[in-house]
Amino acid sequence: MNNTLEETIARITPELIETRHHIHQNPELSDQEAGTARLVAARLAALGLEVRAEVGGHGVIGTLRGARPGRTLALRADMDALPIGEESDLPYRSQNVGVMHACGHDGHTTVLLGAAQALAAERDRIAGSVRFLFQPSEETGQGARRMCAAGAMDGVDAAAALHAWPPLPVGQIGIRMGAMTASADTFDILIHGSGAHAAYPHLSADPVVAAAQVILALQTLVSREIDPVEPAVVSVTQVSAGTAPNVIPETVRLAGTVRTHSNAVREAIPERMRRVVEGVCAAGRAHAEIHFRQGTPPLVNDPSVAALIADAAGETLGRENVILLPHASMGAEDFAEYLAYAPGALLRLGLGQPTPLHAPTFDFPDAALPVGVRVLSAFALRFLGA
Numbered sequence: 001m002n003n004t005l006e007e008t009i010a011r012i013t014p015e016l017i018e019t020r021h022h023i024h025q026n027p028e029l030s031d032q033e034a035g036t037a038r039l040v041a042a043r044l045a046a047l048g049l050e051v052r053a054e055v056g057g058h059g060v061i062g063t064l065r066g067a068r069p070g071r072t073l074a075l076r077a078d079m080d081a082l083p084i085g086e087e088s089d090l091p092y093r094s095q096n097v098g099v100m101h102a103c104g105h106d107g108h109t110t111v112l113l114g115a116a117q118a119l120a121a122e123r124d125r126i127a128g129s130v131r132f133l134f135q136p137s138e139e140t141g142q143g144a145r146r147m148c149a150a151g152a153m154d155g156v157d158a159a160a161a162l163h164a165w166p167p168l169p170v171g172q173i174g175i176r177m178g179a180m181t182a183s184a185d186t187f188d189i190l191i192h193g194s195g196a197h198a199a200y201p202h203l204s205a206d207p208v209v210a211a212a213q214v215i216l217a218l219q220t221l222v223s224r225e226i227d228p229v230e231p232a233v234v235s236v237t238q239v240s241a242g243t244a245p246n247v248i249p250e251t252v253r254l255a256g257t258v259r260t261h262s263n264a265v266r267e268a269i270p271e272r273m274r275r276v277v278e279g280v281c282a283a284g285r286a287h288a289e290i291h292f293r294q295g296t297p298p299l300v301n302d303p304s305v306a307a308l309i310a311d312a313a314g315e316t317l318g319r320e321n322v323i324l325l326p327h328a329s330m331g332a333e334d335f336a337e338y339l340a341y342a343p344g345a346l347l348r349l350g351l352g353q354p355t356p357l358h359a360p361t362f363d364f365p366d367a368a369l370p371v372g373v374r375v376l377s378a379f380a381l382r383f384l385g386a
């Protein structure tokens with residue numbers, strides 16, 4: 001590992017801790033990240049970066065141009081907080097009632113600011129440019145898509161991001177070659193039958209019974225129609241119908257989520273779901289309307305970018321601190337959107353704490369800040385041929 005980079009990171013860490021505390025104390029919900037975005041833009045401008053604000057909402061892009069021409073690397077952080085009331089005695093606990101940084105995005109934002117500062121000091125060793133993407137609205141799954149639509153990935157050769165990961169110790173990262181997180185699509189099914197007095201079911205086409213059979217039949221999509229070595233989840237999570245105990249209703253609404261780790265499986269499910277739902281409903285003299293909404297795609301790490309990150313991280317943290325994760329997650333992460341434009345990878349940054357993400361007592365540990373900065377900076381210098 002490069003000495004001047006290590007020195008810079010050691011020097012800026014106390015300031016990064018203060019920055020993280022400030023952002024933690026002033027959390028902003030998705031689409032409301034104006035204050036955080038102002039702080040980010042001011043810091044990037046002070047480093048002499050080219051800054052573009054209000055990208056795809058409150059997104060901020062900072063560009064660091066190296067001393068020589070070369071490729072373009074995008075590094076991304078998310079800035080939004082969650083609608084959770086913080087339960088904490090921390091001196092820097094949230095001052096925005098009912099809103100808190102429970103997913104570590106205060107840490108992500110600070111780490112990326114730290115990487116910008118560390119890499120700006122290494123400008124002479126950079127061939128090409130680093131584009132720092134600070135996106136809004138990750139928790140609603142909208143921010144990355146809007147950043148991309150606004151040109152955030154134009155001309156980018158590779159992209160990387162990190163996410164806080166409580167179970168790994170501080171000082172370690174986790175990564176995978178291949179699937180990292182799942183797609184998250186949603187469906188809405190309206191089952192139309194015909195209503196009647198509950199005492200005369202033969203005069204109805206009961207949508208409640210059809211819906212019950214549809215819910216069970218949907219369980220066979222994963223178990224009987226998807227290759228068992230391909231992860232997939234189909235969950236019906238909402239069931240609504242009826243107005244009175246003695247009335248068979250006209251309609252039932254079902255809604256739920258579909259999760260997959262590959263685009264092939266993701267694309268196969270809607271047609272199969274349609275066939276099962278329509279077939280089961282026809283058997284019960286009901287008919288169905290099915291609406292799919294595509295959300296976040298599966299996040300599949302590019303093996304060569306992931307290998308380069310693992311290598312650079314191994315050099316700065318020690319090989320034993322780079323963990324090849326055995327499993328991908330069925331959760332979703334909208335960093336996947338950027339990977340439609342360029343190869344890239346997401347890594348997990350160890351936090352070493354029992355509190356899970358999205359818990360009201362969560363807090364990103366300060367000790368993980370310099371670790372994240374070291375990994376992103378070392379990878380950037382490696383990728384840009386320094």
Ligand SMILES: [Zn+2]
Nearest residue numbers: 103139357358
């Ligand atoms: Zn989250």
Ligand SMILES: [Zn+2]
Nearest residue numbers: 103104105163
């Ligand atoms: Zn998150």
